[in-house]
Amino acid sequence: MRPRYEPTPGAAAPRGFPLRAAACLLLSLAGGFVYVALLGVPLLRSTGLPAFVIMGAAAIAGVLAVRRDRRLFPRLLALGNLALLGIFTFSFFWVWALPLPAETATALQVAPEFELPDESGRIVSLKDARRGGPVLLVFYRGFW
DSSP: OOOOOOOOTTOOOOOSOOHHHHHHHHHHHHHHHHHHHTTTSHHHHHHOHHHHHHHHHHHHHHHHHTSSOOOHHHHHHHHHHHHHHHHHHHIIIIITTSOOOOOOGGGOOOOOOOEEEOTTSOEEEHHHHHTTSOOOOOOOOSOO
């Protein structure tokens, strides 16, 4: 039976590719893909909970994986992991919440004539709707 490798106290970490730090970075990247994959679920889309859990756990594991490793590359991987979490958090709470530039109410224009089906399938025209007075058109975004 071969003896197990046990480092002596104060000895340098064994050389080689820092697999744990790299795996944590990949797990953090997977958190972003999980968020995109779950955009169809309104609660998960609005909270980002699965992505934050995955990315947060990956960031903590990445820092713990390199806490005793003094090499630069594993520490850069852990720093990249924390940066991904920060970028995702910033994007989730700030960038994606910003409204898109829109024209002001003073720049309103008359809509071109159109005919479209309503919620029950009947054809409605803008010309017919205007006969009763001013018309306010409301456009809903693609999905909620």
